Amino acid sequence: MAARNVTSGDNHQVANHTMARRMVLASLTRRRSRVLIAVAAVAIGATALGGLATIAADIPRHLSRELREVGANLVVSPAGDQPGLADTTLQQVDQALAGRQVVAQAAFRYQTVRLANQSYLAAGADLNQVQQAKGYWAVQGEWPAGPGQVLLGTDVAAWAGAEVGQNVTVSLPVGQEGAADEAAPQAVYTVSGIVTAGGAEDEMVVLWADDLAALAGPGPWDVAEYSVASESKDLAAIAQAISQAVPQVQAEPVQRLARSEADVLAMLRTLLALVATLVLALTMIGVSTTMVAVVTERRVEIALRKALGADQAVINREFVTEALVLGLVGGLAGVGLGYAFAWGVGQAVFHRSVQMPWWVALATVAVAIAVTRLGVIVPLRRTAQIDPALQLREE
């Protein structure tokens, strides 16, 4: 170290740096099997961290998307003094929702009708949209493919004795406005399917909006359902934004499963964090043991350098640099493998690819380096204990 303080210190320092670099490089390449083991240990830990963090960050998006295919989470109805929702009003709502990922949407118009001498509620809608929005409906038979085909709720079908493929006659109730007293407008439809929903829809007749308009005349929509891919906590804000942007409507989030969805996600995240921590602890022990073995192997060399005047700081710096390089390489490998794992999970569970947020990649490398640095604390203490006189006695 004395050499550093002589007048031409700059040159010596450059030489020192070059020397240090060469030594780290040599130590890394020459003990290839050891280095591989250490890098593998770091990479395993980083893989677990990167993979689990990616899953934790990306799951909510996928799960909420998956749930939105099951059912809507936002209901838009006319504000108190409005008779219904006009097409232009719904376009305004669509504009208010611009930028949000709307998985499905469907507008419904309700009308009391008579079928087999009983009154039921008929829901008119674009049935292609309904099929998207009502993923939880179990339809026996087929979804209506075109005009003239209807879905019957399971209770309606049971009471009317209607089966898939039969024709049913639907009429407006006598006395309905616009209907002649003796001959109420009526139409014959083919039952293409029977729907079980476990809710109000079981007692409804579901038909195309155009068919309903032909039967009962044109009219506005009564309610519109939206499936917005968003975490439940944002939903209230979205609903409020819509109600403010479009004064003719009132938007409300569907509360049913929102809370439990959030709770289950929180549960899963805690679990993933715990697993990642445990695997990182394993990693640290692995790195530490490997580096201790490296120190044991190199004790003669370290003793020689100490005898030649290298002080502890230089040796420490070398090992720390080595650890940083190991951490960096292992961390980068872990980011790649972790992404591969998360991608596999995304494919297996959601049939979609996942994205690793940039901060997860960055954090993974940073943590990998930090863990490796912690792992060399014990090996560094070992190097300090090496006594050149004892070690070199036999040489």
Place this chain on the structure above:
Amino acid sequence: MFLRMLRGALIRHRGGRAMIALTTALGACVATAMLGVAFDVGDKVSQELSTYGANIVVQPKGAAVLDDVYGLADAATTGGPALQEAEVANIKTIFWAFNITQFAPFLEVAAQVGASGEASMADAAPVTVVGSWFAHQLALPTGEHVSAGLIELRAWWEVAGGWIADGDVGLAMVGSKLAQERGLGLGDWLALTGPAGQAVDVQVAGLYTAGGDEDGQVLVPLAVAQQLAGRPGEVDRVEVAALTTPDNDLARRAAQNPGALTVSEWETWYCTAYASSIAYQIEEVMTDAVAKPVREVTEAQGTILTKTGMIMILVTLLSLLASALGVANLVTASVMERAPQIGLMKAVGAPDGAVVRLILAEMAVIGLAGGVVGFGLGLGAAQVVGFAVFGGAITPRPVVAALVALLVVLVMVGGSLPAIRLLVRLRPAEVLHGR
């Protein structure tokens, strides 16, 4: 000789061996905890989901539920078919009674609401007054006592003031929307007038926000609603929250027509906690009742359950793989360290078989010690995870012990193999020279 060498190896290199044992223990701990949690996660998630809302609704046969949707008819005023309050407790006696976490009966009545002392405003729209249980104590035929009611079934409601009790016939809770419209606050008195003129005065003891139609209703004890409606002992809806298994093909076929199943299929279906079989069993214990799974809820629950279950399995596999690789890594490293000793053994004429036996025996002892300690720790860790994450204990399962033992053996042998191959090829002269 073999034993002495083994003992020597274990005792002399205490530090290194302890390290492997510790790592093995940590790995076994991770494996035990994760497997334990993975086997239990379905139940736990299902429990979590059932705390939020009913997934089965029981209604009287032939009831017109048109007022469910957009208030078309006020069915509450007509004396239609009804369920008997006395039969509601039967729900807790079905085959899957244990899976029924909560339930509550409902009776809705359209009533005029006015401030107490004034004549009720005739032109104001009637308000739906809902009678229900809050925390009703039930004595079951089995001798157990359970509590059923809204406090548990609507756990997510935000309540100001407080819940009322079933005996508080003079108290009511008011939905936040209604309270805002009518300017009602805690402590105000309301005069409720039923469709046939029955009048009850109640004091507002709680305000709730539910986020739905219920925010525009008044909630009273069931007896009060029955008095208002003039329908003693009757209820018109029971909501049930049950732990259910996600539907599969069998459940779908059974839901369409239970009669079409073969005897053995029917038994499988009846004895599995599908929403449809629980609903079927409820229909069996209540007169003229139709129990329906609320598909919007059960399907969403099923989605969450299957998806989280799959994620858990994959994460468990990753953690098992990571800890296995970590331990194998160390085992390889530590066996390689033994090069000089093995070199000496070979130099004095030990056959390869003896070397392999010594190392495997050593690893067996370390693996056993680490595995047993790790398994014990893992059982504890699983409980910690259980309480921290799920708020409940994790059931220990024998299959977990078997799996962990198998894993430890595989990892120890797998980790030693590359090193053993290297040591067998070792040339004594080179190692003993120390280069």
